[in-house]
Amino acid sequence: MHKKAMVIGGGIAGIQAALDLGEMGVETYLVEKGPSVGGRMAQLDKTFPTNDCAMCILSPKLVEVGSHPYVTIVSNAEVLSLEGSPCNFRVKVLKKPRYVDEDKCTGCGICMSKCPIKIPDPYNKGLSQTKCIRIPFPQAVPAIPIMDKETCRYHLTGKCRVCEKFCEVKAIDFEQKEQVLELEVGSVILACGSQEFNASLKNEYGYKLFPNVVTSIEFERILSASGPTSGHVVRPSDGKEPKRIAILQCVGSRETQAGNEHCSAICCMQAAKDAIITQEHLPEVQTAIFYMDVRAYGKGFDRFVDMAKEQHKTRFICGRIASVESNPHTDTLLIQYITQEGIINREEFDLLVLSVGLEPSESSMDAARRLVVFMDTRGFLETNTFRPVNTTRPGVFSCGSISGPKDIPESVMEASGAASAAAALLGELQSKEIRFEYPQELDIRGIPPRVGVFICRCGINIASTVDVPQVVEYVSRLPGVKHAQELLFACAQDSQKIIKAAIEEKGLNRIVVSACTPRTHEPMFQKTLKESGVNPYLFEFANIREQCSWVHQKEPEKATEKAKDLTRNSIVKVVFAEPLYKETLDVKKEALIIGGGLAGMTAALDLAEQNFQVHLVEKEKELGGNLRHVHTTLKGEESAPILKALDEEVNKNPRIKLYMNARIREISGYIGNFKTVLDPPLSEIEHGVVIIASGGEEYQPKEYLYGEDDRVVTQRELEDMLNGSDKSKLSSLATVVMIQCVGSRDDERTYCSRVCCSNAIKNAIKLKELNPRPAVYVLFRDIRTYGLKESFYRSAREKGIIFIRYDKEEKPDVHKNSNGLAVDVRDKILNKTLAINPDLLVLSAGIIPNPENKLLSQFLKVPLDPDGFFLEAHVKLRPVDFATDGVFVCGLAHYPKDIGETIAQARAAAGRAATVLSKDTIEAEGKVSYIREERCNGCGACVEVCVYNAIELDTEKRIATINEALCKGCGACAATCLASAIDLKGFRNEQILEALEAI
Amino acid sequence: MQEFEPRIVAFLCNWCTYTGADLAGTSRLQYPPNIRIVRLMCTGAVDTIYVLKALIEGADGVLIGGCHPGDCHYQTGNYKARRRITILKKILNRFGYDEDRIWLRWISASEGKLFADTTAQMVEELKDKGPNPIKQLWMV
Structure with missing residues (x-):
């Protein structure tokens, strides 16, 4: 049995999967076909809905995966074959030549600067030029150049070798050959992603014909600071700033002529994001987005679209572009479009952005064929709703957009889920300590x-x-500073090398980085220090981006002064810093899972399979949660047998202890060592992690006569009828009306409940299948059948189901008249009010958060979002974690989601939990309080003030003592102590007061 | 004469207000550059000496920003800060010192706008108050 794994594809999904496996102690190969890992996320400017800079959140992951002791990156390589069976696979990998020796190269980039051949830069989508030998992008991992043989002058003419001449470490190797590696692994994860639709296939939009028609990914590069125009938004034809921008949605998506039938799931939000970012660059710009439906179905998405509309003056026009003409003199575009009211308009724009969709890539389909896993007719990997990260071949798992278009957090969730599944297959991992090899730490005692x-x-x-x-000039003259320099991206891997080299050459023993926020990047730089033998606490971060450059954009001089002050402040603080050491804590290898629905049961089984003891708490008398009301999936899979099997497995698994009808009374402790009191049985259990799977509820409508008239039901009630004994009643129906967004996307709950459109379509199709006769009307605001769900929307329309759009301001009117139930709705296409008399009115009631979330959030000290769902640590890259270590979330507790997404997230939460539980010990916080015994007079004020009971009074010595394992480092005791006997390490009074003098 | 530009020292808790200030940055909310932020783990760690030291060193105002009541990452640190700052302000008041130069505000991680607005408002009010009188004493 090979306790190793392989991840194929080095985009964000593959990176996350490899990191999770590495953290669980599984040696992992990460095979990437390109020269660097990073994937498409590395090309994005910002990410929705927080507008975080994509590279800023990705690059720490790149550095981490590039330096992880358990992850080996095999770049510029592809998989040829996979033989054998789960736990005993043999993989052949073809490593293509780079013409640079990866072991010798230092990534200095001199070859790139000396190479005489310029080629279009693939990273910038050909909008700028790079060299034939190049490092793909500044943050690339590995940061090793690749030579393009097709354009290399030496390879073409036999003369040049300039790069070789200048390379000091003799890393250039023109004779490098292909190499076939044979590797043995136990499980494989496919994460090869997708590709963008080729916009040239839709020639009516003028892509490649007119200079000012660009694709969304090209526009992303234009917006990016590291892009072809350094972030100046200009149009390609004349380099002038555009004043009017049109963004056209669904190019190559949701249509079958030249494109794909499916919805690409990400483009609506990308367009809203691009509109917002563009307006930040160019305040006067006017952006119009032409759409079919605004698919803002994720967490915070609707608020983001509202922000684009209200604060950034973006016009959302429901309609299609019919034709595009370009004025040959000015290259301005004349666009003719048809609104949903049927009006034909002509309007001039300076730039047209085509939101190109995602489709299966040639390389991912190749990989699927070589690994012999099945694809669907579109070319995406075939998956079962109940097994979202499994492929058709045992031992081979998948994550990311290879199995359908999805956004970054979905991909990351699946990645953690796939990693959990891949690790579970390998069985119990020898819980080996993950030991990073760090050099001996410098002793700085007595050294200035x-x-x-x-x-x-x-x-x-x-x-x-x-x-x-x-700023560099200024700080270099400050006392104690022996070295000061600027870096293009301090977080890039080559910057880490520069920092290490400076530490070595100049004998630096304390480091200050002035960059972004310490909250995301501090650990990365601390690791660099450790690798150079410097204690990681001899480090200070000055935040001159979030808290300076970004918030004082119009006052560059004052911002520069502020950056100087903040940096000087950090220098003073680091001068007074002391080396700190972390205590290690034992990990209780048991998990508490709150909630016995689909998410909780899935997570419990995953952890049990990895040999961890699980305590599963359910407040009801039976397991299953909302799944008990879902009879079939959109694809038609029956859920009852799955639920029954899950229930049995959970019940008979010896490692899962069930607590039914139970509630949480109290939770205390911290990662590795939680203590929870349950009621019943009113006993205390000890565990190392917590997974919140507390679920959600269906909204109980107060509108549309619900509860007043028997003919008004919710979708859930209709589904019960469709799958129960009431079927006969349904077959006599003549007219059915469904109303979408009941209790969702209104003023009280601004979010989209995500699953209701698919649910309505599922039930409508089922009604039609039962009896094709009744007229079924679906009154909607936007149909949000994102991703591969789109085909069901299409088939619903083919079955004659009628869809009528209504506005939030003009909701349908439901009343009773002599004919029974009456629904009046304004049809915008006909420009008339339709009066429908249904026999059955079905309300698509939204999903609301569990009301007990508030209490749980207080118990665990983890936050809720404004809607009452749990707020994860980072909406993009940490979708199941919290800022509080050791606590994870999955399922409806996080946000409304469908069955497949719930399972993927539950497996992700289990996987993330396993990264903690697989370790015997974890390191405690280094920044804890300590007592100077000679000053302590034993008054006990600190004991009173400490909420963690970390301080005790030593009655013999009459002084206070601190239990470092319990101390959380809040500093309340230090501020309380009148004798100045307590200090918080890393925030000592001396440090703060000296730093205040420097402000 | 050049307009008086007040200098504010802000003690922000790592979990709420510091994160909120970061959010103001990622949202590109513009506010006056008169503020210098000191990150602490919790407002409960704000020793009154820090506030006094900042004022003695010439800050025209001190902002203490923490989590909303009930939201403290360390359970009750913000209540401790509230008690301490209340007492400090009372004492300063006794000495005839304008206690409104010290602001204690609850700003959560999601309230980037509130942070930007609070800063802007504080700068405006301090401009009306003029320079911190302690600074002049030092000049004697």
Whole structure:
């Protein structure tokens, strides 16, 4: 049995899967076909709905995966074959030549600067030029150049070898050959992603014919600070700033002529994001988005679209572009479009952005064929709703957009889920300590501070506002500073090398980085320090981006002064810093899972399979939660047998202890060592992690005569009828009306409940199948059958189901008249009010958060979002984690989602939990309080003030003592102590007071 | 004469207000550059000496920003801060010092706008108040 794994595809999904496996102690190969990992996310400018800079959140992951002791990146390589069976696979990998020796190259980039051949830069989608030998992008991992043989002058003419001449480490190898590696692994994860639709196939939009028609990914590069125009938004034809931009949705998606039938799931939000970002670059710009439905179905998405509409003056026009003409003199575009009211308009625009969809890529289909896993007719991997990360071949799992278009958090969730499944297959992992090899730490006792200061330009994020060279000049003259320099991206891997080299050359023993927020990047730099033998607490971060350059964009001089102050402040603080060491804590290898629905049961079984003891708490008398009301999936799979099997498995699994009809009374403790009191049985259990799977509920409508008239039901009630004994009643119906967005997307609950459109379509189709006679009307605002669900919307229309759009301002009117139930709705296409008399009115009631979330959030000290769902640590890259370590979330507790997504997230939560439970010990916080015994007079004020009971009074010595394992480092005791006997390490009074003098 | 530009020292808790200030950044909300932020783990760790030290070193105002009541990452740190700052303000008041130069505000991680607005408002009010009188004492 091979306790190793392989991840194929190095995009964000593959990276996350490899990192999770590595953290669980599984040695993992990450095979990437390109020269660097990072995938499409590396090309994005910002990410919705928080507008986080994509590279800023991705690059720490790149650095982490590039330096993880258990992850081996095999770049520029593809898989040829997979033989054998689960746990005993043999994989052949073809490693293509780079013409650069990866072991020798230092990534200095001199070859790139000397190479005389320019080629279109693939990273910038050909909008700018790069060299024939190049590092793909500044943050690339591995940061090793690749030579393009097709354009290399030496390869073509036999003369040149300039790169070889300048390479000091003799890493250029023109004779490098292909190499076939044979590797043995136990499980495989496919994460090869998807590709963008080729917009040239839709020639009516003028792509490649007119210079000012670009694709959404090209526009993303234009917006990016590291893009072809350094983030200046200009149109390609003349380099002028556009004033009017049109964005056309669904190019190559949701149509069958030249494109794909499916919805690409991400483009609506991408368009809203691009509109917002463009307006931030160019405040006067006017953006119009032409759409079919606004599919803002995720967490915070609707609010984001509202922001684009209201604060960023973006016009959303429901309609299609019929034709595009370009004025040959000005290259301005004349666009003719048809609105949903049927009006034909002509309007001039300076730039047209085509939102190109996602489709299966050639390389992912190749990989699927070589691994012999099945694809659907579209070319996406075939998956079962109840097994979202499994492929058709045992031992081979999948994640990300290879199995259908999806956004970053969905991909990351699946990645963690696939990693959990792949690790579970390998069985119990020898819970080996993950030991990073760090050099001996420098002893700085008696050595005066030698501070190194690194100021990040962050592309232009900082440098366009703050005069970075001036800050460098200023700080280099401050006492203690022995080295100061600027970096283009301090977080890039080559920057880490620069920092390490500076530490070594100049004997630096304390480091300050002035860049972004310490909340995301501090651990990465601390690791760099450790690798150089410097204690990671001899480090300070100055936040000159989020709290300076980004918020003072119009005052560059004052921002520069502020950047100087903040950096100087950090220098003073680091000069007074002391090395700190972390205590290690034992991990109780048991998990508490709150909620016995689909999510909780799935997570419990995954963890049990990995040999961890699970305590599963359910407040009801039976397991299953909302799944008990879902009879079939959209694809038609029956859920009852699955639920029964899950229930049995959970009940008979010896490692799962069930607590039915039980509630949480109290939770205390911290990662590795939680203590929870349950009621019943009013006993305390100890566990190392918590998974919140507390679920959600169906909204109980107060509108549309619900509860007043028997003919008004919810979708859930209709589904019960369709699958129960009431079927006969349904076959006599003549007219059915469904109303969407009941209790969703209104002023009280602004979010979209995500599943109701698919549910309505599922039930409508089922009604039609039962009896094709009745007229079925679906009154909707936007049909949100995202991704591969779109085909069911199409088939519903083919079955004669009628869809009528209504506005939030003009909701349908439901009343009773002599004919029975009456529904009046304004049809915009006909421009008339329709009066329908249904026998059955079905309300698509939304999903509301579990009302007990509030209490749980207080118990565990984890936050809720404004809608009452749990708020994860990071909406993009940490979708199941919290800022509080050891607590995870999945299922409806996080946000409304369908069955497949719930299972993927539950497996992800289990996988993330396993990264904790697989370790015997974890490191405690280093920044804890300590007592100077000689000053303590034993008054006990600190004991009173500590909520963690971490301080006790030693009655013999009459002084206080601190239990470092319990201390959370809040500092309340230090602020309380009148004798100044307590200090918080890392925030000592001396440090703060000295730093205040420097402000 | 050049307009008086007040200098604000802000003690922000790591979990709520500091994160809120970051959010103001990622949302590109513009506010005056008169503020210098000191990150602490919790407002409960704001020793009154820090506030006094900032004022003595010439800050025209001190902002203490923490989690809303009930939301403290360390359970009750913000209540401790509230008690301490209330007492400090009373004492300063006794000495005839304008206690409104010290602001204690609850700003959550999702309230980037509130942080930007609070800063802007504080700068405006301090401009009306003029420079911190302690600064002049030092000049004697």
